[in-house]
Amino acid sequence: xxxxxxxxxxxxxxxxxxxxxxxxxxxxxxxxxxxxxxxxxxxxxxxxxxxxxxxxxxxxxxxxxxxxxxxxxxxxxxxxxxxxxxxxxxxxxxxxxxxxxxxxxxxxxxxxxxxxxxxxxxxxxxxxxxxxxxxxxxxxxxxxxxxxxxxxxxxxxxxxxxxxxxxxxxxxxxxxxxxxxxxxxxxxxxxxxxxxxxxxxxxxxxxxxxxxxxxxxxxxxxxxxxxxxxxxxxxxxxxxxxxxxxxxxxxxxxxxxxxxxxxxxxxxxxxxxxxxxxxxxxxxxxxxxxxxxxxxxxxxxxxxxxxxxxxxxxxxxxxxxxxxxxxxxxxxxxxxxxxxxxxxxxxxxxxxxxxxxxxxxxxxxxxxxxxxxxxxxxxxxxxxxxxxxxxxxxxxxxxxxxxxxxxxxxxxxxxxxxxxxxxxxxxxxxxxxxxxxxxxxxxxxxxxxxxxxxxxxxxxxxxxxxx
Amino acid sequence: xxxxxxxxxxxxxxxxxxxxxxxxxxxxxxxxxxxxxxxxxxxxxxxxxxxxxxxxxxxxxxxxxxxxxxxxxxxxxxxxxxxxxxxxxxxxxxxxxxxxxxxxxxxxxxxxxxxxxxxxxxxxxxxxxxxxxxxxxxxxxxxxxxxxxxxxxxxxxxxxxxxxxxxxxxxxxxxxxxxxxxxxxxxxxxxxxxxxxx
Ligand code: SF4
Numbered sequence: 001x002x003x004x005x006x007x008x009x010x011x012x013x014x015x016x017x018x019x020x021x022x023x024x025x026x027x028x029x030x031x032x033x034x035x036x037x038x039x040x041x042x043x044x045x046x047x048x049x050x051x052x053x054x055x056x057x058x059x060x061x062x063x064x065x066x067x068x069x070x071x072x073x074x075x076x077x078x079x080x081x082x083x084x085x086x087x088x089x090x091x092x093x094x095x096x097x098x099x100x101x102x103x104x105x106x107x108x109x110x111x112x113x114x115x116x117x118x119x120x121x122x123x124x125x126x127x128x129x130x131x132x133x134x135x136x137x138x139x140x141x142x143x144x145x146x147x148x149x150x151x152x153x154x155x156x157x158x159x160x161x162x163x164x165x166x167x168x169x170x171x172x173x174x175x176x177x178x179x180x181x182x183x184x185x186x187x188x189x190x191x192x193x194x195x196x197x198x199x200x201x202x203x204x205x206x207x208x209x210x211x212x213x214x215x216x217x218x219x220x221x222x223x224x225x226x227x228x229x230x231x232x233x234x235x236x237x238x239x240x241x242x243x244x245x246x247x248x249x250x251x252x253x254x255x256x257x258x259x260x261x262x263x264x265x266x267x268x269x270x271x272x273x274x275x276x277x278x279x280x281x282x283x284x285x286x287x288x289x290x291x292x293x294x295x296x297x298x299x300x301x302x303x304x305x306x307x308x309x310x311x312x313x314x315x316x317x318x319x320x321x322x323x324x325x326x327x328x329x330x331x332x333x334x335x336x337x338x339x340x341x342x343x344x345x346x347x348x349x350x351x352x353x354x355x356x357x358x359x360x361x362x363x364x365x366x367x368x369x370x371x372x373x374x375x376x377x378x379x380x381x382x383x384x385x386x387x388x389x390x391x392x393x394x395x396x397x398x399x400x401x402x403x404x405x406x407x408x409x410x411x412x413x414x415x416x417x418x419x420x421x422x423x424x425x426x427x428x429x430x431x432x433x434x435x436x437x438x439x440x441x442x443x444x445x446x447x448x449x450x451x452x453x454x455x456x457x458x459x460x461x462x463x464x465x466x467x
Numbered sequence: 468x469x470x471x472x473x474x475x476x477x478x479x480x481x482x483x484x485x486x487x488x489x490x491x492x493x494x495x496x497x498x499x500x501x502x503x504x505x506x507x508x509x510x511x512x513x514x515x516x517x518x519x520x521x522x523x524x525x526x527x528x529x530x531x532x533x534x535x536x537x538x539x540x541x542x543x544x545x546x547x548x549x550x551x552x553x554x555x556x557x558x559x560x561x562x563x564x565x566x567x568x569x570x571x572x573x574x575x576x577x578x579x580x581x582x583x584x585x586x587x588x589x590x591x592x593x594x595x596x597x598x599x600x601x602x603x604x605x606x607x608x609x610x611x612x613x614x615x616x617x618x619x620x621x622x623x624x625x626x627x628x629x630x631x632x633x634x635x636x637x638x639x640x641x642x643x644x645x646x647x648x649x650x651x652x653x654x655x656x657x658x659x660x661x662x663x664x665x
Contacts, residue, residue, distance in 0.1 A: 019656040020649060024630045028649060030656055032664045040548065042499035051643075060665065068497065082497035089499050126664055133547040133571060149549035149575035151642070159646045161653055165629065167570075197484055198541040201570060231544060233570055265662045297484050297544075319483045412546075414493040433488040433545060435511045 006275035009238050010169050010204050013144045013269065017127045019161060026163040032126040034156045035112045036063040036099070038090040039414070040131030044154035045093040055097045055157045062121055063094050063101040066111045068414050071377050071404035074104055083415060097157075110380020110406045113137040113348035117221065118382055120250025124239035124266040129156055134348050134430065136227040139236035140220035141243055142269055144204070146234040167233050168202055168278035173209035176285035181464040183358075184219035185350060185428070185447035187211065188226040189291035189301045191283065196314030197299035200232030203279065206271065207237050211285040217246035218354045225349045226430050229298035238270035290463055292335055293432050293445040295323035300432070301445070304462045307334050326434055327442050328422075335444070335460045340424040343368075343455040344437070345401075345448055346377030347411035347429035353386050355428070355448045359401075360392040362452045362466075368400040369458025375402050375417065377409040401455065413438040426454040471637075473561070474607040474618065476533035478525055479598045485538055486545035487572065491554040493546075504550050505557030530602045534561040537594050537606075541565075542583075543572025552579045562608060564615065566591040577632050578642065584608065584615055590624045593617065610637060 007015070020028040036044075041063070048055070055061055068083045078084035087104060094101035102109045108119065113134055116122040124142035129135060131153040138145035152162055174187055192199075205227050212220070220237050227235030244263055247253050254262045289303035300312045300323060308331055311320040324330060345351070345359055356378065368374050376396055378384040384406055387393060396403045410417040411429040418438030419425040425443050428451050429436075432443035444460065453463040495507040512524045520527045536555065542565040543551060552575040555563065560581065566588045568576075576583045586594075597604045597617055605618040610633065616623045628636075635641065646653075657665065 016661065020652055026629065026631060028646065028652070030653070030660075039496050043501050043549075046500070047643075053647075057665065067493075080497075086497050086499060123664065125662065131547060131549075133545065147547035147571055149547055149552070149571060149578060151549060151575065151578035155643045155646055158643060159650070159653060160657075161646050161649070163631070163642050163646065197544060198567060198569070201541070201567070228545075231541070231569060262662075297486070316483060322482070412488075412493040414496065431486075431488070431545060433486045435492055436488050439492070439494075439511055 006272040008169055008271045008275045008277060009142060009206055009236060009269055010144065011275070013125055013127065014166060016125070026165045029127060029162050029164045031129050031156050031160050031162060032060060033121060033128045034061045034153070035116055035128070035130035035135070036061060036153065037067055037112050037130070037132065038065050038086045039067045040150050041093065041153055042086065042089050043150050044131070044157060045097065047154040048097070048158060051158070053158045055099055056160050058098045060160060061099045061157060063090060063099050064109055064112050064115055065090055065103045066406070067408045067412065069104050069407040070415055071407045071409045071417055074405045080416070107381050110382065111348045111351065111408055113225065114352060114379030114383065117141065117217070118250070118380060120247055120253035123247070123253065123262070124243060125269050129162065133228045134225050136232070136234040137221050137225040137348055139224040139227070139234050140217060142236055142239035142266065144234060144236065147228065167204045170200060170203040170205045170232070170279040170281070171277040172205055172207050173280070173282045174207070174211040174285055175209040175282070176211055178211060178285050179289065181290055181449055181467050182288055183447040183449060184215050184222045186288050186291045187285070188223045189293065189298070189445060190288045192226065192230045192299050193291070193301035194283070194313060195230055195281065196312065197229060197297045198231040198314060200227065200230035203232050205232045205235040206277070207235060209282070212237060213240070216354060217242055218352045221352070222349055226298065229430060239266045290447060290450050292450065292460065293443070294327065294329055294335060295320070296326055296432055296434050298430065298432060298445060302335070304336060304450070307332050336462060338424070338460045340372060340426050340444070340454055340459060342419050342423060342425040343372060343374040343451050344377070344410045344425055344427040344429065345451050346375065346379070346409050348379060349430045350428035350448045351377060351379030351383065353383050356383065356387050356392055357390070359448050359452045360395040362449060363399040363401065363456065364395050366399060366456045368455045372455055372458050374400065374455045375404055375410065377404045378406050380406050410437050412436060413441065426451050426460065471611050472607070472609055474605050475535045475561070476603055476605055477535040477537045477594070477598055478531045478533055479595055480525055480536060480538040481595050483539035484541045484544055487543055487548050487551040488545055490543070490551040491548065496548060496550055501553050503557065504554035505559065508554040508558045534559055535606050536560045536563045537591070537598065538563060538565045540567040540588065540591070542568050544569040547571045547575070549575040549579070552576045552581050556581050564591070564594065564606070577636070580636065580639070582608070582610065582636065584626045586615060586624050586626060593622065
């Protein structure tokens with residue numbers, strides 16, 4: 001094969017979905033699956049109504065209520081009137097247009113990026129969109145998955161297609177073995193701190209290398225999830241036996257002969273040896289320690305043993321002083337030992353069963369610090385049910401951790417789960433923007449283990465010292 | 468509206484990495500229509516506790532008026548919420564100038580007739596300097612020729628825009644009109660694809 005014919009994983013999937021290509025014009029790209037939720041879909045359904053259009057392929061669309069749902073007493077009507085109306089509008093729209101919905105009260109409801117893979121709706125080789133930037137999560141299966149705005153939600157519902165300019169490709173390789181107490185969340189926080197919050201803009205990223213290959217599916221999802229935090233449109237990991245093992249038998253995956261046929265096809269997807277990317281980075285897993293952010297974008301992160309720098313990679317001194325002022329921190333300060341007020345373990349980044357198991361194993365026999373509030377919010381009903389089946393709920397209760405019901409919760413502070421003004425929250429979510437967890441809230445992004453350690457000591461802690 | 472030979476004074480926001488959570492915080496995303504988001508544009512920067520205006524924030528400074536927002540690099544990063552573009556548009560902005568835009572925001576803006584113009588870091592710095600020297604500085608935008616001009620200084624720069632998007636903006640149509648017109652091609656694609664997930 002000459003080198004022009006060698007293709008990346010991304011190129012293979014993209015090319016297989018181009019309905020039409022014209023010069024000086026975006027590609028008309030076919031979309032296999034679309035997820036919808038209550039916040040970014042109502043205006044899209046209104047658009048369809050105005051144009052008198054149906055949902056073009058209802059079986060390729062699936063909905064859930066997640067962003068705006070309460071995480072306590074989900075059996076009661078939602079108290080906040082606007083939130084209730086938004087969820088009811090989703091129910092009404094899905095009903096009217098014939099879209100499958102996992103709304104509040106359904107046994108498989110949950111955060112859109114948790115339930116997609118759980119239900120086997122997410123598969124390798126697909127193009128997947130959702131009106132949510134963390135759609136990149138689904139790339140962990142070797143799919144092209146990206147977030148879109150509401151106008152595009154409407155387009156994809158109406159036509160199963162989008163007009164898209166083909167992004168450039170980036171490969172990020174992480175090799176070697178992870179150190180003690182270092183999780184996939186630390187890998188991605190490390191990468192973002194190295195290439196900055198805009199370093200991936202215009203690119204679609206493929207993660208590769210031995211450190212990535214050795215990760216479980218759930219750990220891979222955590223990495224792809226945060227691709228958007230470096231500006232990348234999406235992230236992906238080539239499908240392999242780990243992928244197929246995770247998928248086998250799930251609700252929406254092909255069965256019997258069709259499964260074999262699908263696996264054969266999926267095995268043809270990984271990047272051809274020698275194929276070119278527009279940009280490449282190589283990192284060594286041994287350089288990564290448990291990470292923590294100190295500022296107001298996810299690129300402002302350091303290893304737990306480091307001090308806050310003069311400025312973040314790709315940022316300015318001005319931006320840094322604004323961020324540190326907001327956070328009540330200073331340059332060159334160490335974070336270890338800093339008192340905290342809240343711990344949030346949840347979000348589509350880290351709310352899956354493996355995350356909860358890790359936390360439970362760590363806190364077994366320990367108790368949270370007295371003046372710290374600890375919320376654990378499972379990513380889905382299925383995660384919640386499984387956690388209870390394994391008795392994790394009892395471990396959490398004994399530790400003083402509050403296990404709530406599934407939803408986005410304090411990840412974006414849209415429902416009542418908000419961190420009060422000025423308070424510090426150690427969080428396993430993906431964004432530390434000003435006010436993200438509630439007006440005036442101050443967020444430290446970490447892995448589930450680092451969060452659990454902070455919950456126990458009441459201050460920012462190097463989890464390795466407790467393992 | 469047509470962008471041809473469009474001139475306005477500007478509102479300067481010389482901050483980098485302005486994310487969509489700042490443009491419109493999540494707690495204001497509960498509405499099910501597209502209207503009214505302008506009231507909460509930059510809510511947590513515009514207001515101190517409650518309804519007290521933050522006099523230090525540029526939107527509350529009567530010296531700066533206009534339909535062009537000039538912002539630091541990597542504007543619109545973070546969440547994909549199109550509400551950010553709706554809020555800017557509803558408030559009255561027609562154009563955002565920056566030296567770098569986040570991908571999803573750029574697409575959302577273009578889908579709502581809000582023109583994102585990417586200029587060089589140097590040109591952006593010049594605009595900020597000029598506005599600081601004279602808050603009544605006017606910027607002229609010629610979409611047809613893809614030129615942005617600091618009027619007083621007669622300084623110009625070309626900007627890039629996808630030809631299709633330019634045609635849409637100039638004529639007021641939307642991606643969806645075009646895609647719907649391609650239904651036959653889409654159905655043919657579905658029938659003939661090598662591997663189907665349907
Ligand atoms: S958990 Fe957070 S990041 Fe994930 S979909 Fe919900 S709001 Fe978005």
